[in-house]
Amino acid sequence: xxxxxxxxxxxxxxxxxxxxxxxxxxxxxxxxxxxxxxxxxxxxxxxxxxxxxxxxxxxxxxxxxxxxxxxxxxxxxxxxxxxxxxxxxxxxxxxxxxxxxxxxxxxxxxxxxxxxxxxxxxxxxxxxxxxxxxxxxxxxxxxxxxxxxxxxxxxxxxxxxxxxxxxxxxxxxxxxxxxxxxxxxxxxxxxxxxxxxxxxxxxxxxxxxxxxxxxxxxxxxxxxxxxxxxxxxxxxxxxxxx
Amino acid sequence: xxxxxxxxxxxxxxxxxxxxxxxxxxxxxxxxxxxxxxxxxxxxxxxxxxxxxxxxxxxxxxxxxxxxxxxxxxxxxxxxxxxxxxxxxxxxxxxxxxxxxxxxxxxxxxxxxxxxxxxxxxxxxxxxxxxxxxxxxxxxxxxxxxxxxxxxxxxxxxxxxxxxxxxxxxxxxxxxxxxxxxxxxxxxxxxxxxxxxxxxxxxxxxxxxxxxxxxxxxxxxxxxxxxxxxxxxxxxxxxxxxxxxxxxxxxxxxxxxxxxxxxxxxxxxxxx
Numbered sequence: 200x201x202x203x204x205x206x207x208x209x210x211x212x213x214x215x216x217x218x219x220x221x222x223x224x225x226x227x228x229x230x231x232x233x234x235x236x237x238x239x240x241x242x243x244x245x246x247x248x249x250x251x252x253x254x255x256x257x258x259x260x261x262x263x264x265x266x267x268x269x270x271x272x273x274x275x276x277x278x279x280x281x282x283x284x285x286x287x288x289x290x291x292x293x294x295x296x297x298x299x300x301x302x303x304x305x306x307x308x309x310x311x312x313x314x315x316x317x318x319x320x321x322x323x324x325x326x327x328x329x330x331x332x333x334x335x336x337x338x339x340x341x342x343x344x345x346x347x348x349x350x351x352x353x354x355x356x357x358x359x360x361x362x363x364x365x366x367x368x369x370x371x372x373x374x375x376x377x378x379x380x381x382x383x384x385x386x387x388x389x390x391x392x393x394x395x396x397x398x399x400x401x402x403x404x405x406x407x408x409x410x411x412x413x414x415x416x417x418x419x420x421x422x423x424x425x426x427x428x429x430x431x432x433x434x435x436x437x438x439x440x441x
Numbered sequence: 442x443x444x445x446x447x448x449x450x451x452x453x454x455x456x457x458x459x460x461x462x463x464x465x466x467x468x469x470x471x472x473x474x475x476x477x478x479x480x481x482x483x484x485x486x487x488x489x490x491x492x493x494x495x496x497x498x499x500x501x502x503x504x505x506x507x508x509x510x511x512x513x514x515x516x517x518x519x520x521x522x523x524x525x526x527x528x529x530x531x532x533x534x535x536x537x538x539x540x541x542x543x544x545x546x547x548x549x550x551x552x553x554x555x556x557x558x559x560x561x562x563x564x565x566x567x568x569x570x571x572x573x574x575x576x577x578x579x580x581x582x583x584x585x586x587x588x589x590x591x592x593x594x595x596x597x598x599x600x601x602x603x604x605x606x607x608x609x610x611x612x613x614x615x616x617x618x619x620x621x622x623x624x625x626x627x628x629x630x631x632x633x634x635x636x637x638x639x640x641x642x643x644x645x646x647x648x649x650x651x652x653x654x655x656x657x658x659x660x661x662x663x664x665x666x667x668x669x670x671x672x673x674x675x676x677x678x679x680x681x682x683x684x685x686x687x688x689x690x691x692x693x694x695x696x697x698x699x700x701x702x703x704x705x706x707x708x709x710x711x712x713x
Contacts, residue, residue, distance in 0.1 A: 274652035380547035408554035419545035
């Protein structure tokens with residue numbers, strides 16, 4: 200066998216068109232956008248869902264329970280397919296009913312929607328657990344001061360639950376970055392699909408898949424550093440647990 | 442923290458029977474029943490009998506994948522967890538690096554790296570082509586099993602590390618005082634206690650593993666997901682096969698959760 204140096208054709212990773220580096224970085228940017236958008240949407244859904252589960256009426260609670268159970272029991276890949284087709288279909292039918300004709304839904308928006316709905320179910324559970332960890336006395340004290348429910352939420356519950364929620368939410372962020380790879384299956388050109396195209400057309404499979412792995416790993420490691428900072432900031436004044 | 446998080450996220454509990462029937466629930470169930478009736482009545486299901494054999498085969502492959510990779514992965518996870526607690530530092534670093542790399546990259550990418558990357562590399566070795574391994578290496582499923590096993594081992598290794606570290610040192614000291622050899626101590630005390638501690642998390646990890654198995658369909662392994670994809674291509678139906686697929690996975694998850702709850706109830710525990 201030839202030595203490794205001549206076996207690996209590094210010029211394939213060049214940023215200019217003969218190399219595929221630029222295409223891969225564009226895919227990475229798409230992945231990051233979807234991860235951030237989906238995670239944000241998931242946080243909004245999760246906060247709303249946790250409120251509904253804890254303080255909502257019986258019907259709201261049951262419906263939310265069905266949502267979180269279904270989403271957590273069915274594989275992400277299947278959910279992504281169902282939501283991708285159903286979401287674009289429903290949107291098209293609504294716009295047709297309103298007389299706007301077919302709308303062209305960007306893959307980015309569809310991807311954010313899909314990842315957001317999946318993440319929403321998990322973050323509902325994480326945030327609900329975190330809110331339940333806030334001592335009841337603190338919320339009762341706020342109520343005794345005459346704060347309105349929204350004021351209690353904004354001033355007491357949300358800030359007090361954050362240290363409990365951050366480990367779960369940071370884990371969810373890492374899952375969101377990795378779940379974007381599943382959108383390759385519905386043909387959205389994020390990092391994994393782009394890598395496969397590059398690898399398929401150059402036959403340098405190992406090189407490209409390893410390069411993509413390094414990019415994903417970099418997202419994870421950078422996120423871990425940032426999460427460490429955030430966690431230290433929000434755990435100020437809390438007793439240290441082992 | 443990670444243990445709590447995983448168990449909070451994976452579905453490990455089913456609704457209890459007590460206080461299940463309330464007035465609003467009956468209304469909701471009637472609405473759900475009407476919805477299910479509409480789905481059955483207005484959507485097209487005549488393809489189901491034709492493909493029922495293939496679907497059963499696909500479910501079998503999915504379950505085989507799940508159990509084979511979970512068991513293999515668990516056997517890999519025990520040493521990975523153990524060396525991170527007691528091992529010499531090179532092994533510790535190695536195990537830690539393995540966990541970080543596998544947990545930091547998507548499973549789909551690892552699967553494709555193994556299947557397309559290694560799969561394209563193997564034919565270049567003439568020795569391998571003539572060996573008894575070659576008929577297996579040309580198939581897709583060994584790559585799927587390898588990727589799923591490695592992924593499960595990395596996630597579970599992290600859990601086992603916490604479980605090994607969390608066994609009270611007094612119990613290990615007592616075992617040593619009884620004159621047990623290190624291996625006997627490991628076999629009788631350390632491993633069983635760590636597995637008890639890890640079981641709730643293991644439950645969650647296995648549910649997550651079930652949800653990762655459909656990825657092997659992307660490398661042409663015919664599991665239940667691949668069967669449904671074939672149905673979709675053959676019948677031009679979009680929603681019906683996917684809804685059936687979701688239902689199948691829902692049932693499999695429920696069975697797993699119930700089975701694990703049974704095992705957990707078998708474990709002797711103090712008090713609560």
